[in-house]
Amino acid sequence: MARSVWKGPFVDSYLLKKAEASRVSGRNDVIKTWSRRSTVLPQFVGLTFGVYNGRKFIPILVTENMVGHKLGEFSPTRTFLGHAADKKVVRE
Amino acid sequence: MKKSSDKSLNADQVCVGVVTGPHGLQGAVKIKSFTADPKDVAAYGPVTNKSGEQRFDIHVIRANKKGLVAELSGVNDRNAAEAVQGTELYVSRDKLPELDEDEFYYSDLIGLPVEHINGEEIGVVSLVDNYGAGEVMEVELKDGGTEMYLMSRDVVPEIDLENRRIVVNPPTEVYADKGHADEETEEEE
Numbered sequence: 309m310a311r312s313v314w315k316g317p318f319v320d321s322y323l324l325k326k327a328e329a330s331r332v333s334g335r336n337d338v339i340k341t342w343s344r345r346s347t348v349l350p351q352f353v354g355l356t357f358g359v360y361n362g363r364k365f366i367p368i369l370v371t372e373n374m375v376g377h378k379l380g381e382f383s384p385t386r387t388f389l390g391h392a393a394d395k396k397v398v399r400e
Numbered sequence: 401m402k403k404s405s406d407k408s409l410n411a412d413q414v415c416v417g418v419v420t421g422p423h424g425l426q427g428a429v430k431i432k433s434f435t436a437d438p439k440d441v442a443a444y445g446p447v448t449n450k451s452g453e454q455r456f457d458i459h460v461i462r463a464n465k466k467g468l469v470a471e472l473s474g475v476n477d478r479n480a481a482e483a484v485q486g487t488e489l490y491v492s493r494d495k496l497p498e499l500d501e502d503e504f505y506y507s508d509l510i511g512l513p514v515e516h517i518n519g520e521e522i523g524v525v526s527l528v529d530n531y532g533a534g535e536v537m538e539v540e541l542k543d544g545g546t547e548m549y550l551m552s553r554d555v556v557p558e559i560d561l562e563n564r565r566i567v568v569n570p571p572t573e574v575y576a577d578k579g580h581a582d583e584e585t586e587e588e589e
Binding site: 320322323325326330336337338340341342356358364366369370374381383384387391392394396397398400 | 414415416417433434435436440444496499502503504505506507509510528529530531532533534535536546548549550551552553554555556559571572573574575576
Protein backbone atom coordinates (compact mmCIF):
# COMPACT_ATOMS: atom_id res chain seq x y z
CA MET A 309 0.00 0.00 0.00
CA ALA A 310 1.30 3.44 -0.90
CA ARG A 311 2.15 5.97 1.80
CA SER A 312 -0.62 8.45 2.62
CA VAL A 313 -0.18 11.73 0.80
CA TRP A 314 -1.04 13.86 3.83
CA LYS A 315 2.07 12.64 5.64
CA GLY A 316 4.39 13.97 2.98
CA PRO A 317 7.58 12.20 1.93
CA PHE A 318 9.63 10.54 4.66
CA VAL A 319 13.14 11.81 5.30
CA ASP A 320 15.20 11.21 8.42
CA SER A 321 15.44 14.56 10.17
CA TYR A 322 19.18 14.31 10.77
CA LEU A 323 19.80 13.75 7.07
CA LEU A 324 17.66 16.71 6.14
CA LYS A 325 19.63 18.92 8.55
CA LYS A 326 22.96 17.77 7.12
CA ALA A 327 21.74 18.27 3.58
CA GLU A 328 20.53 21.77 4.35
CA ALA A 329 23.84 22.61 6.02
CA SER A 330 25.78 21.28 3.05
CA ARG A 331 23.60 23.16 0.58
CA VAL A 332 23.95 26.43 2.44
CA SER A 333 27.72 26.08 2.80
CA GLY A 334 28.05 25.39 -0.94
CA ARG A 335 30.89 22.95 -0.34
CA ASN A 336 31.19 19.76 -2.30
CA ASP A 337 30.94 17.42 0.69
CA VAL A 338 29.90 13.79 0.58
CA ILE A 339 27.18 13.23 3.18
CA LYS A 340 27.69 9.68 4.36
CA THR A 341 24.48 8.12 5.58
CA TRP A 342 22.94 4.84 6.59
CA SER A 343 19.46 6.19 5.92
CA ARG A 344 18.52 4.22 2.84
CA ARG A 345 14.85 4.75 3.68
CA SER A 346 14.93 8.51 3.16
CA THR A 347 13.18 9.95 0.13
CA VAL A 348 15.13 12.15 -2.29
CA LEU A 349 13.70 15.67 -2.01
CA PRO A 350 14.01 18.45 -4.62
CA GLN A 351 16.37 20.36 -2.31
CA PHE A 352 18.83 17.45 -2.46
CA VAL A 353 19.48 17.98 -6.20
CA GLY A 354 23.17 18.64 -6.79
CA LEU A 355 24.30 17.19 -3.45
CA THR A 356 26.40 14.06 -3.14
CA PHE A 357 25.44 11.36 -0.65
CA GLY A 358 27.42 8.31 0.32
CA VAL A 359 24.73 5.70 0.88
CA TYR A 360 25.68 2.62 2.86
CA ASN A 361 24.91 -0.73 1.25
CA GLY A 362 25.95 -2.90 4.18
CA ARG A 363 29.58 -2.99 3.11
CA LYS A 364 30.56 0.41 1.76
CA PHE A 365 29.26 3.88 1.04
CA ILE A 366 28.27 4.28 -2.62
CA PRO A 367 28.60 7.91 -3.81
CA ILE A 368 25.40 9.23 -5.33
CA LEU A 369 25.12 12.54 -7.11
CA VAL A 370 21.46 13.53 -6.85
CA THR A 371 19.80 14.65 -10.08
CA GLU A 372 16.28 15.87 -10.78
CA ASN A 373 14.96 12.58 -12.05
CA MET A 374 15.89 10.85 -8.77
CA VAL A 375 13.43 12.99 -6.77
CA GLY A 376 10.75 10.85 -5.12
CA HIS A 377 12.85 7.70 -5.03
CA LYS A 378 14.55 6.37 -1.90
CA LEU A 379 18.28 6.76 -1.47
CA GLY A 380 18.65 3.01 -1.04
CA GLU A 381 17.48 2.40 -4.58
CA PHE A 382 20.79 3.74 -5.88
CA SER A 383 23.02 1.71 -3.61
CA PRO A 384 22.51 -1.97 -4.42
CA THR A 385 23.20 -4.46 -1.67
CA ARG A 386 23.83 -7.35 -3.99
CA THR A 387 26.47 -6.49 -6.53
CA PHE A 388 26.59 -8.21 -9.86
CA LEU A 389 30.13 -8.19 -11.12
CA GLY A 390 29.82 -8.19 -14.85
CA HIS A 391 32.34 -7.57 -17.54
CA ALA A 392 33.64 -4.40 -19.04
CA ALA A 393 34.03 -5.11 -22.79
CA ASP A 394 32.85 -1.98 -24.65
CA LYS A 395 31.01 -0.27 -21.78
CA LYS A 396 32.00 3.34 -21.44
CA VAL A 397 31.96 6.01 -18.78
CA VAL A 398 31.26 9.67 -19.49
CA ARG A 399 32.94 12.02 -17.03
CA GLU A 400 30.55 14.89 -16.29
CA MET B 401 32.44 -4.18 -13.86
CA LYS B 402 35.30 -5.79 -12.12
CA LYS B 403 38.47 -7.10 -13.55
CA SER B 404 38.72 -10.79 -12.86
CA SER B 405 42.06 -12.51 -12.79
CA ASP B 406 41.06 -15.04 -15.40
CA LYS B 407 39.55 -12.58 -17.86
CA SER B 408 42.19 -9.95 -17.33
CA LEU B 409 42.09 -7.40 -20.05
CA ASN B 410 45.52 -6.65 -21.32
CA ALA B 411 46.08 -3.57 -23.39
CA ASP B 412 45.54 -5.33 -26.71
CA GLN B 413 42.59 -7.62 -26.17
CA VAL B 414 39.07 -7.19 -24.83
CA CYS B 415 36.85 -10.12 -23.91
CA VAL B 416 33.45 -9.52 -25.54
CA GLY B 417 31.75 -12.80 -24.69
CA VAL B 418 31.97 -16.46 -23.90
CA VAL B 419 30.47 -19.55 -25.56
CA THR B 420 28.23 -21.13 -22.95
CA GLY B 421 27.18 -24.23 -24.89
CA PRO B 422 25.75 -25.78 -28.04
CA HIS B 423 22.28 -24.99 -29.33
CA GLY B 424 20.46 -27.53 -31.47
CA LEU B 425 22.00 -29.98 -33.89
CA GLN B 426 23.14 -27.67 -36.69
CA GLY B 427 26.21 -26.27 -34.93
CA ALA B 428 24.70 -23.13 -33.41
CA VAL B 429 26.05 -22.01 -30.05
CA LYS B 430 24.81 -20.01 -27.08
CA ILE B 431 26.90 -16.95 -26.30
CA LYS B 432 26.93 -14.82 -23.17
CA SER B 433 27.76 -11.32 -24.34
CA PHE B 434 29.71 -8.83 -22.22
CA THR B 435 29.07 -5.82 -24.46
CA ALA B 436 26.74 -2.94 -23.59
CA ASP B 437 24.34 -4.07 -26.33
CA PRO B 438 24.54 -7.89 -26.37
CA LYS B 439 24.32 -8.08 -30.16
CA ASP B 440 27.47 -5.95 -30.45
CA VAL B 441 29.50 -9.06 -29.75
CA ALA B 442 29.57 -9.47 -33.55
CA ALA B 443 29.99 -5.77 -34.32
CA TYR B 444 33.77 -5.60 -34.06
CA GLY B 445 34.63 -8.16 -36.73
CA PRO B 446 36.10 -11.63 -36.29
CA VAL B 447 36.81 -12.78 -32.75
CA THR B 448 39.55 -15.05 -31.46
CA ASN B 449 39.98 -17.32 -28.49
CA LYS B 450 42.26 -16.25 -25.66
CA SER B 451 45.44 -17.56 -27.23
CA GLY B 452 44.51 -16.21 -30.65
CA GLU B 453 44.83 -19.64 -32.29
CA GLN B 454 41.15 -19.96 -33.22
CA ARG B 455 39.34 -17.30 -35.17
CA PHE B 456 35.59 -17.06 -35.70
CA ASP B 457 33.13 -14.91 -37.60
CA ILE B 458 29.95 -14.55 -35.55
CA HIS B 459 26.49 -14.49 -37.07
CA VAL B 460 23.90 -13.69 -34.43
CA ILE B 461 20.67 -15.61 -35.07
CA ARG B 462 18.62 -14.20 -32.18
CA ALA B 463 18.82 -12.82 -28.70
CA ASN B 464 16.83 -14.16 -25.78
CA LYS B 465 16.77 -13.72 -22.01
CA LYS B 466 19.60 -16.15 -21.48
CA GLY B 467 21.90 -14.62 -24.07
CA LEU B 468 22.52 -14.96 -27.77
CA VAL B 469 22.11 -17.82 -30.19
CA ALA B 470 24.72 -17.53 -32.91
CA GLU B 471 26.64 -19.37 -35.58
CA LEU B 472 30.42 -19.40 -35.56
CA SER B 473 32.36 -19.89 -38.75
CA GLY B 474 33.96 -23.34 -38.84
CA VAL B 475 31.51 -24.76 -36.30
CA ASN B 476 29.13 -26.82 -38.40
CA ASP B 477 27.70 -29.52 -36.18
CA ARG B 478 26.82 -30.17 -32.57
CA ASN B 479 30.10 -31.95 -31.81
CA ALA B 480 32.07 -28.94 -32.98
CA ALA B 481 29.76 -26.67 -30.97
CA GLU B 482 30.37 -28.75 -27.85
CA ALA B 483 34.10 -28.51 -28.44
CA VAL B 484 34.07 -24.70 -28.29
CA GLN B 485 31.99 -24.58 -25.12
CA GLY B 486 33.68 -22.30 -22.59
CA THR B 487 35.75 -20.46 -25.20
CA GLU B 488 36.19 -16.80 -24.41
CA LEU B 489 35.83 -14.52 -27.41
CA TYR B 490 38.28 -11.64 -27.75
CA VAL B 491 38.61 -8.72 -30.12
CA SER B 492 41.52 -6.39 -30.54
CA ARG B 493 41.25 -3.22 -28.43
CA ASP B 494 41.85 -1.19 -31.63
CA LYS B 495 38.54 -2.37 -33.08
CA LEU B 496 36.52 -0.52 -30.45
CA PRO B 497 35.28 2.87 -31.70
CA GLU B 498 37.16 6.05 -30.82
CA LEU B 499 35.59 7.98 -27.97
CA ASP B 500 35.11 11.67 -27.26
CA GLU B 501 37.37 13.62 -24.93
CA ASP B 502 35.55 12.82 -21.70
CA GLU B 503 34.52 9.28 -22.53
CA PHE B 504 36.50 6.25 -21.41
CA TYR B 505 36.05 2.53 -21.71
CA TYR B 506 35.64 0.73 -18.38
CA SER B 507 38.29 -1.71 -19.54
CA ASP B 508 40.81 1.12 -20.04
CA LEU B 509 40.33 2.46 -16.53
CA ILE B 510 40.43 -0.80 -14.59
CA GLY B 511 43.92 -1.43 -13.30
CA LEU B 512 45.16 2.16 -13.62
CA PRO B 513 47.11 3.60 -10.67
CA VAL B 514 45.32 6.37 -8.79
CA GLU B 515 47.06 9.41 -7.34
CA HIS B 516 45.84 11.90 -4.79
CA ILE B 517 45.83 15.47 -6.05
CA ASN B 518 48.86 16.11 -3.81
CA GLY B 519 50.87 13.56 -5.81
CA GLU B 520 50.70 10.64 -3.41
CA GLU B 521 49.81 7.29 -4.97
CA ILE B 522 46.79 5.86 -3.19
CA GLY B 523 45.82 2.69 -5.04
CA VAL B 524 44.54 1.04 -8.19
CA VAL B 525 41.13 1.15 -9.91
CA SER B 526 39.43 -2.17 -9.25
CA LEU B 527 35.92 -1.51 -10.50
CA VAL B 528 33.85 0.94 -12.52
CA ASP B 529 30.08 0.71 -12.47
CA ASN B 530 26.84 2.63 -12.65
CA TYR B 531 24.13 1.92 -10.10
CA GLY B 532 21.68 4.42 -11.57
CA ALA B 533 23.12 7.58 -10.05
CA GLY B 534 26.19 8.22 -12.13
CA GLU B 535 29.34 6.23 -12.74
CA VAL B 536 31.44 5.35 -9.73
CA MET B 537 34.98 4.10 -9.52
CA GLU B 538 36.22 1.80 -6.78
CA VAL B 539 39.85 2.14 -5.80
CA GLU B 540 41.72 -0.59 -3.99
CA LEU B 541 43.84 1.35 -1.52
CA LYS B 542 47.51 0.60 -1.00
CA ASP B 543 47.07 0.32 2.74
CA GLY B 544 44.10 -2.05 2.46
CA GLY B 545 40.39 -1.44 2.02
CA THR B 546 38.57 0.25 -0.79
CA GLU B 547 37.23 3.71 -1.49
CA MET B 548 34.60 4.76 -4.02
CA TYR B 549 34.71 7.95 -6.02
CA LEU B 550 32.12 9.56 -8.24
CA MET B 551 33.31 9.97 -11.84
CA SER B 552 32.89 13.72 -12.01
CA ARG B 553 35.30 16.47 -13.03
CA ASP B 554 35.48 17.75 -9.45
CA VAL B 555 36.40 14.41 -7.93
CA VAL B 556 38.42 12.98 -10.83
CA PRO B 557 40.04 16.02 -12.43
CA GLU B 558 42.56 14.10 -14.55
CA ILE B 559 42.49 10.81 -16.44
CA ASP B 560 45.67 10.28 -18.40
CA LEU B 561 45.50 7.01 -20.32
CA GLU B 562 48.82 7.55 -22.10
CA ASN B 563 50.79 7.95 -18.90
CA ARG B 564 48.51 5.48 -17.11
CA ARG B 565 47.41 7.57 -14.17
CA ILE B 566 44.25 8.94 -12.64
CA VAL B 567 44.24 11.91 -10.28
CA VAL B 568 41.52 12.18 -7.64
CA ASN B 569 40.54 15.06 -5.44
CA PRO B 570 38.62 13.30 -2.66
CA PRO B 571 35.72 15.38 -1.33
CA THR B 572 35.30 16.09 2.38
CA GLU B 573 33.17 13.50 4.10
CA VAL B 574 30.56 14.39 6.69
CA TYR B 575 28.46 11.86 8.52
CA ALA B 576 24.73 12.16 9.03
CA ASP B 577 24.98 10.62 12.48
CA LYS B 578 22.43 7.99 13.42
CA GLY B 579 22.96 8.50 17.15
CA HIS B 580 21.87 12.13 16.95
CA ALA B 581 18.82 11.09 15.03
CA ASP B 582 17.58 8.80 17.75
CA GLU B 583 17.91 11.55 20.32
CA GLU B 584 16.02 13.97 18.10
CA THR B 585 13.23 11.49 17.49
CA GLU B 586 12.83 10.90 21.21
CA GLU B 587 12.72 14.64 21.85
CA GLU B 588 10.01 15.09 19.23
CA GLU B 589 7.91 12.38 20.79
